[in-house]
Amino acid sequence: MKVYIALALGGIPLGAMYALQALGIVIVYKTSKVFNFASGAIGLVCAYFASSLGPGGWFTRILAVLAATLVGLVVGVLMELTVRPVKGALTGTIVTLGWLLTLTGFVGFVYGTQAATHEPVQLAGLDGNRQAFNLFDVLQFSWQQLLLLGIAGALAAGLAAFFRLTDLGTATRAVSEAPDAARLLGIAVDRVNLVAWGLGGAVSGLAGVLVAPLLGPLDNTSLIILTVQALAAALVGRLSSLPLTVAGGIALGMLQPVIHRALHSFDGVKGTDELTAFAVVLIALLFFKRSGRKDVVSGGLTPVPIRPLPRGGVAIASFLGIAVAALAVPSLVGDAGKLTNYNVSQVAVWGTATLSLVLLVGVVGQVSVCQAVFMGCGAFGAGIALSHDVPFVLALALGGLLAAGVAALVGLPAIRLEPLELAIATLSLSFTADRFLYSWPPLAGENGRREIARPGFANVDPGHVGDGNRAYAWLVLGIFIAACFAVASLRRGRTGAALTALRSSEPATAAMGFSVTSVKLRGFAASGFLAGVAGAMYGGLIQSATGAPFDFSRSITLLAYAVIIGVGSVPGAFFGGLLVTLTTLDFGATNGVANGHFVSLTTMVTGLFLIGVLMASPDGIAGAIGRLQRDSAPEAEAVLV
Amino acid sequence: MLSSRDRWLAGLFALQLVAVLAFGVALVHGIGDQHQTVTATQTLLPQGSVPQAGVATVAPSTAAAGTSGKSTTTSTTQGGQAATGAGTTGTASVAKGQPIKIGSIVSQTGAINFVASAQGTKAYIDRVNAAGGVNGHRIDLDLRDDQLDATRGAQQARQLIAEGVFAFAAWNAPQTEGAIVPLLEQNKLPLIGNYGVGDEYHSRWSYPFQSHHFGFEMGRFLAQESSVKHPGVIFTSNSAAKVNAAQVRAFTAGVKAGGKTLSSGDIVQVDVTKVSYDDVVTQFRLGGVDGIATLIDQTAYNRLQQSMDRQGYKPTHVADPLFTDPNVTQSSTTEGTLVASDFAATDSGGAEVQEYATAVRKAYGSSAQISYLGEAGWLDAKILVEALRRMGDDLTRANLLKTMDSLPADIGKGFTAPMHFGPGTNHDLNRCLALTKVTKGKAQPYKGFACDDLSFDR
Amino acid sequence: MSAALELRDIGVQFGQFQAVDGVSLTVNAGEVVGLIGPNGAGKTVTFNVVTGLQPSTRGQVLLGGQDVTRLAAHSRTALGLARTFQVVQLFAGMTVLENLMVAAHRHTHAGVVVDALRLPGRRRALRSAEERSRAVLAFLDLSHLADVEVTTLPVGQARLVELARALCLTPKVLLLDEPASGLDPAETADFVALLAHVRSTLGCAMLLVEHDMGVVMPLCDHVVVMDFGKVLASGPPLDVRDDPAVRAAYLGDEVA
Structure with missing residues (x-):
C-alpha cells in the first residue's frame, strides 16, 4: 500500500510536466477554439534553441531560457497569422498539424536527427538533478523538478488571474464566445488572437525548455510523444480552466505509475502509460462538457461537390487509358535501377490508404489521424488469415474486415464527438496503438510480427524476383483501381448520398429516414476496410506484418497528403500514393545531403505545403481545380418564383 | 470569367505542382547518380586495379555529432550499370579478382543509434582494402542507414539484394532485422554478424555474434x-x-x-x-x-x-x-x-581492443565513437573477412556458410570468450559475459x- | 379509422420549466392543421416532439394509430412522416435533383456493398430514386431547376425544393415549420396555392407551425392556438380568430 502511495506521489513531478505542456494548448484554445497540436513541437524547437546557446553559469542559463521562450512567442504569433485566414476551427487545427510537421522537420534539418548530440539547458543548473526535498522517504523532488512545479503553478495562477481580471483577458473570453459580436463592440479581435497565440506559444516553448532536461539528452521524438498526456491534461481542464488543467496533468502523472504497477501483474502489458492517457482523453471527451460556442458548427471540412463521372466515349477512353498504363508501367519499370516495381507497388498501397482517407474525410466528413492504425490491423489480420491457409486475396479482404471492425469501434464514440474532438481522440489512439496494439500477442503474434507469404504467382524466389514483383505490382494496382471505382460508385449511390447529406445537416438527414449513427458507422467501416486492405497489401510487399511502418507519424503524413491533394478527390488518391512513395525512397549513398537531413527536409516541406494549401484553398488542390472549372461554367439562371 | 483571385490561385497551384515535380525528379535523379547498382559478376576488373573514386573511402564527417548519419561510401564503379533484372537477386558467387559486395544496414539516426557500430565496421574494412583486400578481392561495403524506420530498411534490404550483394554483414538495425528474415530465406542469403533479437536470431542464414539476451x-x-x-x-x-x-x-x-x-x-x-x-x-x-x-x-x-x-x-x-x-x-x-x-x-581491453580503438580514432578523429557497439561492428567485419580469407578462391554462398560453421570458437579472441552456436542449424549463440x-x-x-x-x- | 397524426396529452419539462403542458391534437388524412401562438408558446418544442428530435416527458404521439413516442426520428420517416425546417436545410454541395434523391432513397435498399461493387441492385435503386425525384419536380413545376446547385437558390425556390424533397418521401403526414418565413406576399400566396394543391392531390395530412395569418387562414381546416405550453383554443380558423382569449394572448388584455 505504501508503495502505491509513494508511486502516486512520486508521479507529481511527471504530472507537472504534462500540465506545463498542456497550458499552452489551453491558452490557445480558450481564445480561438483551435487545438494546437504543435505545442509539443514548439517546445522541441525552443529546447534545441536553448541548448545551442550553450551551457554556462546561472546568468547564461536564465538568458537561454528567456530567449527560448521568446522564440516560442514568435512561433506562436506566426502560427496565428497562418490560422487567421482559415475558416473553421477544424481546418485551423489541421493547420497546426502542418506546423507540427514543419517544426519537427526543421529541428531535424538544422540540428540533425542523431540522439544525444545536444545537451539540454537545465535551468536549475548541473546540480539541478540532486535531491532537493524528501518527505518521509516517499516523496522526493530534485531542484529542477521543484522549479518546474513552481513555474507550472505560478503560470497557471498568473494566467488565470490574467484571463479573469484584466481587460485583455476578458477580451479573449469575449472573442472566444462570439467573435463577431466582439468585433462590433470594438474589440480588436485580431490583436487579441495574436496575443493569445503568442502567449500560448511562449508557454509551450517554456514548457519544452523546462521539461527537456528531465528526459536526458535531446532527441526529436520524446517531447512529441508527451503530446497525448498533454492532451489528456488539457481535456480534463475542459480546455478552459488553467488551474484545472494543472490539476488534471498532475492527476494523470499520479495515476500512470499506479496503473502501470497494478497491470504489471498481467505479465508485461505494454504501453500502459499511453493507455491510461488515452482512457483519460476518451472519458474527458465523452463526459466533460467543454465551454464553447454551441451555435457555431465546428463542422467538418467543407463538402466537395461530386462531379458527374464522364460518360460514353470519354469514359471508355479514360478507362482504357488507365488499364493500359496499369499494365504497361510494371513491365517497363522492372526490378532494377532507380525505381523498381517495389516502388510501383508502394504507389498502389499508399494510394489505397489515401483513398480510404478520401472516403473518411472527404465523404464522411470526419477527420481521422489514425488511419495507419487501421492499416496495421489489416496487415496483421491478413497475417492471421494466411496462417490458416486462406488464399491471398481472400486474406486481404479478411484483413480489411478486421480493420473495418476496428474503425467502426473508433467510429462509435465519434458519433458523440465533433470532428475536432474526433481528431484529438484519433491522434491519441495513434500514439497508444504504437505502444500497445502492435505488441498485443493476439493481434501481432508472439513475435510481434506475422509472416505474409506472397501468392504463388507473385512469389519472389531467386530467379523469379523480377517476375514476382511485376505480378505483385499488377495485383495491387488492380486492387487500387478497383477500390477507386468502388469509392466513386459508393459516393454516387445511396450511402454516398446519405453521407454527403450528413455533412450539411444531421437533422435533415435524419428527417430523410437515415439513422445518423448507422450511416456514420458504415462510412467508418468502409474507410477502415480500405485502409486495412492497403495495410495488408503492404504486408505482402515486404512479406511481413509489423507495427513499425504504421506509426503515428505515418498517420499524420497520410492525412497531410490527403488534405494537400484534396480530400474530395478520388483521382487525387493516386497522387497521395505517389507522394508517400517518393518521400520514403531511399537515397542510398550520400548525395551531399545526409539521409536524416533529407527526411527532415521532406517533413518540413510537407508541413509547409499543408499550411499553404489550407490557407489558399481548404479543399486542397483538387478542390481548387474543381472550383476553377465551375466558376468558368455558365451560372444557373435565377428564376423568380 | 475567372476572377483575379482565381487566377492567382491557379498560378499558385501550378507553382506548387511544378515544385513537387521538380523535387521528385531531383530525388529520383539523385538516387541514380550516387547510388551504385553494379552487378559484381558482370563487370570485369583486372586483378588488383582499383577505381579512382575512392577505395572505400570513409567520410570522416559521417556520424559527426550534429549532422545526421550519412551512410556510406563505397566506391562508385565505372559506369554504375544497373543490375539486370531477375537472376541478380543475389550474387551467389564472386569471380576471381572481383570485388566482394557486402550489404549492411545500421541505424545511425534517431532516438537510439548505433553509429559506433558503423564506424567500427567501416574502419576494419577500409584497413583490409588498404592492405590489398582479401585474397586479392576488394570488399565493397554498401552501408545504409534505415533511420530506425522499418519501411525504409525493408526497401534498402531489397535494393542491396537487387544490387547483387554477396552477403549481408555487420547489421545493427533493430527495427529492420526482423522484417528481412523472409528475404534471407528466399535468397539463401547469409547474414554475418548482427544484433540478435527474436526471429533473425534463430535462422540458419544469420550468424549473430552479440545478442540481447544477457x-x-x-x-x-x-x-x-x-x-x-x-x-x-x-x-x-x-x-x-x-x-x-x-x-x-x-x-x-x-x-x-x-x-x-x-x-x-x-x-x-x-x-x-x-x-x-x-x-x-x-x-x-x-x-x-x-x-x-x-x-x-x-x-x-x-x-x-x-x-x-x-x-x-x-x-x-x-x-x-x-x-x-x-x-x-x-x-x-x-x-x-x-x-x-x-x-x-x-x-x-587488450591489444585487439586497442587496435580497434586506434583505427577508429584515426579514421574519424573527434567524431569517433568508441564503445561496445563499435567493438561489435569491428568484430563482425573481422569475422567476415576471416571467413572470406579461408574460402580462398571458392567464393560461393554455400561455401561461406560451410566456412562459418567451421570457424574456430576463439575467432573473437581479445573481444569475446570462445563462441559456440547451439545444436541444429539455427545459430543460437551462447552468451558469455x-x-x-x-x-x-x-x-x-x-x-x-x-x-x-x-x-x-x- | 385512426387519424394520420394524433398527439395525446404531450408534456415536455425542462428542469423546473414546463415548456409544453398537456397538448392534444389530431390531424386526419387530407386535413391541414395550423399550430399558432405567440413566441415562446411551445410550438417548436411540440413540433420537435412530433418529429422525434425532442423526447416528451409525458404523453403519446401516434402515427396512423401506431405509437411512435419512443421511436427515433429517422425511424418515423419509414412510417410516413416528413418535415421541412424553419431555416431551410438543403444539402450543400449537391444539386436540387441530388437533394431530392436523398429522400427518394428511402424507398430503395442499396447498401454499402451493393453500391461499392456495383451490383445490379444499385442501378435499379438509382433509377427508381431518380424517377421518383423527377416526378415530384414535375409535379411542383420545378423541373428546370433539377441540375442547379442548391446553395445558389433564392429563398423562395429553396423552400419549394425543400417541400419537394419532403414529398419524395411519399409522406402520409407532412410537417411544415414556418414554411412561409422569408417569402414576400406574392411568393406566399403562390406557396399557399401549392400546398392546397398538394393536399388535394396527394391527400396527406399536414401540420404546420406558422406566424403568417395569410397562410393560416386560407389553408388550414383547423387551427390550434398555444400559449405558455398549453392549448388555448382549437377550431376552424375564423372561430379561433374571433376567440377573445386568443386575442388577449396576441394583443394584450386591454384590447379584448
Whole structure:
C-alpha cells in the first residue's frame, strides 16, 4: 500500500510536466477554439534553441531560457497569422498539424536527427538533478523538478488571474464566445488572437525548455510523444480552466505509475502509460462538457461537390487509358535501377490508404489521424488469415474486415464527438496503438510480427524476383483501381448520398429516414476496410506484418497528403500514393545531403505545403481545380418564383 | 470569367505542382547518380586495379555529432550499370579478382543509434582494402542507414539484394532485422554478424555474434554479489511477447543459479519511450531491492540515472554494456556500477581492443565513437573477412556458410570468450559475459567470463 | 379509422420549466392543421416532439394509430412522416435533383456493398430514386431547376425544393415549420396555392407551425392556438380568430 502511495506521489513531478505542456494548448484554445497540436513541437524547437546557446553559469542559463521562450512567442504569433485566414476551427487545427510537421522537420534539418548530440539547458543548473526535498522517504523532488512545479503553478495562477481580471483577458473570453459580436463592440479581435497565440506559444516553448532536461539528452521524438498526456491534461481542464488543467496533468502523472504497477501483474502489458492517457482523453471527451460556442458548427471540412463521372466515349477512353498504363508501367519499370516495381507497388498501397482517407474525410466528413492504425490491423489480420491457409486475396479482404471492425469501434464514440474532438481522440489512439496494439500477442503474434507469404504467382524466389514483383505490382494496382471505382460508385449511390447529406445537416438527414449513427458507422467501416486492405497489401510487399511502418507519424503524413491533394478527390488518391512513395525512397549513398537531413527536409516541406494549401484553398488542390472549372461554367439562371 | 483571385490561385497551384515535380525528379535523379547498382559478376576488373573514386573511402564527417548519419561510401564503379533484372537477386558467387559486395544496414539516426557500430565496421574494412583486400578481392561495403524506420530498411534490404550483394554483414538495425528474415530465406542469403533479437536470431542464414539476451548471466552475477539480498531487474520490453517471456525466464533462472530468488514483482519491463523512471525507482527503493540488473538502452540509462540520483537510490547495479556508451552521461553516481558485457571493455581491453580503438580514432578523429557497439561492428567485419580469407578462391554462398560453421570458437579472441552456436542449424549463440567495474570513470576488470546454457530462447 | 397524426396529452419539462403542458391534437388524412401562438408558446418544442428530435416527458404521439413516442426520428420517416425546417436545410454541395434523391432513397435498399461493387441492385435503386425525384419536380413545376446547385437558390425556390424533397418521401403526414418565413406576399400566396394543391392531390395530412395569418387562414381546416405550453383554443380558423382569449394572448388584455 505504501508503495502505491509513494508511486502516486512520486508521479507529481511527471504530472507537472504534462500540465506545463498542456497550458499552452489551453491558452490557445480558450481564445480561438483551435487545438494546437504543435505545442509539443514548439517546445522541441525552443529546447534545441536553448541548448545551442550553450551551457554556462546561472546568468547564461536564465538568458537561454528567456530567449527560448521568446522564440516560442514568435512561433506562436506566426502560427496565428497562418490560422487567421482559415475558416473553421477544424481546418485551423489541421493547420497546426502542418506546423507540427514543419517544426519537427526543421529541428531535424538544422540540428540533425542523431540522439544525444545536444545537451539540454537545465535551468536549475548541473546540480539541478540532486535531491532537493524528501518527505518521509516517499516523496522526493530534485531542484529542477521543484522549479518546474513552481513555474507550472505560478503560470497557471498568473494566467488565470490574467484571463479573469484584466481587460485583455476578458477580451479573449469575449472573442472566444462570439467573435463577431466582439468585433462590433470594438474589440480588436485580431490583436487579441495574436496575443493569445503568442502567449500560448511562449508557454509551450517554456514548457519544452523546462521539461527537456528531465528526459536526458535531446532527441526529436520524446517531447512529441508527451503530446497525448498533454492532451489528456488539457481535456480534463475542459480546455478552459488553467488551474484545472494543472490539476488534471498532475492527476494523470499520479495515476500512470499506479496503473502501470497494478497491470504489471498481467505479465508485461505494454504501453500502459499511453493507455491510461488515452482512457483519460476518451472519458474527458465523452463526459466533460467543454465551454464553447454551441451555435457555431465546428463542422467538418467543407463538402466537395461530386462531379458527374464522364460518360460514353470519354469514359471508355479514360478507362482504357488507365488499364493500359496499369499494365504497361510494371513491365517497363522492372526490378532494377532507380525505381523498381517495389516502388510501383508502394504507389498502389499508399494510394489505397489515401483513398480510404478520401472516403473518411472527404465523404464522411470526419477527420481521422489514425488511419495507419487501421492499416496495421489489416496487415496483421491478413497475417492471421494466411496462417490458416486462406488464399491471398481472400486474406486481404479478411484483413480489411478486421480493420473495418476496428474503425467502426473508433467510429462509435465519434458519433458523440465533433470532428475536432474526433481528431484529438484519433491522434491519441495513434500514439497508444504504437505502444500497445502492435505488441498485443493476439493481434501481432508472439513475435510481434506475422509472416505474409506472397501468392504463388507473385512469389519472389531467386530467379523469379523480377517476375514476382511485376505480378505483385499488377495485383495491387488492380486492387487500387478497383477500390477507386468502388469509392466513386459508393459516393454516387445511396450511402454516398446519405453521407454527403450528413455533412450539411444531421437533422435533415435524419428527417430523410437515415439513422445518423448507422450511416456514420458504415462510412467508418468502409474507410477502415480500405485502409486495412492497403495495410495488408503492404504486408505482402515486404512479406511481413509489423507495427513499425504504421506509426503515428505515418498517420499524420497520410492525412497531410490527403488534405494537400484534396480530400474530395478520388483521382487525387493516386497522387497521395505517389507522394508517400517518393518521400520514403531511399537515397542510398550520400548525395551531399545526409539521409536524416533529407527526411527532415521532406517533413518540413510537407508541413509547409499543408499550411499553404489550407490557407489558399481548404479543399486542397483538387478542390481548387474543381472550383476553377465551375466558376468558368455558365451560372444557373435565377428564376423568380 | 475567372476572377483575379482565381487566377492567382491557379498560378499558385501550378507553382506548387511544378515544385513537387521538380523535387521528385531531383530525388529520383539523385538516387541514380550516387547510388551504385553494379552487378559484381558482370563487370570485369583486372586483378588488383582499383577505381579512382575512392577505395572505400570513409567520410570522416559521417556520424559527426550534429549532422545526421550519412551512410556510406563505397566506391562508385565505372559506369554504375544497373543490375539486370531477375537472376541478380543475389550474387551467389564472386569471380576471381572481383570485388566482394557486402550489404549492411545500421541505424545511425534517431532516438537510439548505433553509429559506433558503423564506424567500427567501416574502419576494419577500409584497413583490409588498404592492405590489398582479401585474397586479392576488394570488399565493397554498401552501408545504409534505415533511420530506425522499418519501411525504409525493408526497401534498402531489397535494393542491396537487387544490387547483387554477396552477403549481408555487420547489421545493427533493430527495427529492420526482423522484417528481412523472409528475404534471407528466399535468397539463401547469409547474414554475418548482427544484433540478435527474436526471429533473425534463430535462422540458419544469420550468424549473430552479440545478442540481447544477457538475462541468465546478469542474474547470476547480481545474485553472487554478497551485498545483494533482494535483487530486482529492469529490461526493455520487445514487441515480441515471446522474447520478453524468455528474458524473464532467463533472469529468474540466473538469479536462482546465483543462490538468491527473484520474485516476479521485482521484474520490471519498460517501454522504449518511458518518460520517467521515478516510479520504478520508488518501487524498488521502498520494496527494499538492494541490487538491480538493467538491460535497457542509452536514453533509458540517462533517465534511470536521473531518477536514482533524485531519490538517492544507490543499489548494487549490474548494467548491460550500453551503460558505458558515450551517449550515456556519466557522473559521480555511476561510480561503482558493474557492467556485464560479452565484449571486453574498451577502457581496459587488450591489444585487439586497442587496435580497434586506434583505427577508429584515426579514421574519424573527434567524431569517433568508441564503445561496445563499435567493438561489435569491428568484430563482425573481422569475422567476415576471416571467413572470406579461408574460402580462398571458392567464393560461393554455400561455401561461406560451410566456412562459418567451421570457424574456430576463439575467432573473437581479445573481444569475446570462445563462441559456440547451439545444436541444429539455427545459430543460437551462447552468451558469455564478463564483469567490469566503473572505477574513476573507467571500466576496470572485475570478474571473468561466465557462460549460460542456451535454453532460454525457446 | 385512426387519424394520420394524433398527439395525446404531450408534456415536455425542462428542469423546473414546463415548456409544453398537456397538448392534444389530431390531424386526419387530407386535413391541414395550423399550430399558432405567440413566441415562446411551445410550438417548436411540440413540433420537435412530433418529429422525434425532442423526447416528451409525458404523453403519446401516434402515427396512423401506431405509437411512435419512443421511436427515433429517422425511424418515423419509414412510417410516413416528413418535415421541412424553419431555416431551410438543403444539402450543400449537391444539386436540387441530388437533394431530392436523398429522400427518394428511402424507398430503395442499396447498401454499402451493393453500391461499392456495383451490383445490379444499385442501378435499379438509382433509377427508381431518380424517377421518383423527377416526378415530384414535375409535379411542383420545378423541373428546370433539377441540375442547379442548391446553395445558389433564392429563398423562395429553396423552400419549394425543400417541400419537394419532403414529398419524395411519399409522406402520409407532412410537417411544415414556418414554411412561409422569408417569402414576400406574392411568393406566399403562390406557396399557399401549392400546398392546397398538394393536399388535394396527394391527400396527406399536414401540420404546420406558422406566424403568417395569410397562410393560416386560407389553408388550414383547423387551427390550434398555444400559449405558455398549453392549448388555448382549437377550431376552424375564423372561430379561433374571433376567440377573445386568443386575442388577449396576441394583443394584450386591454384590447379584448
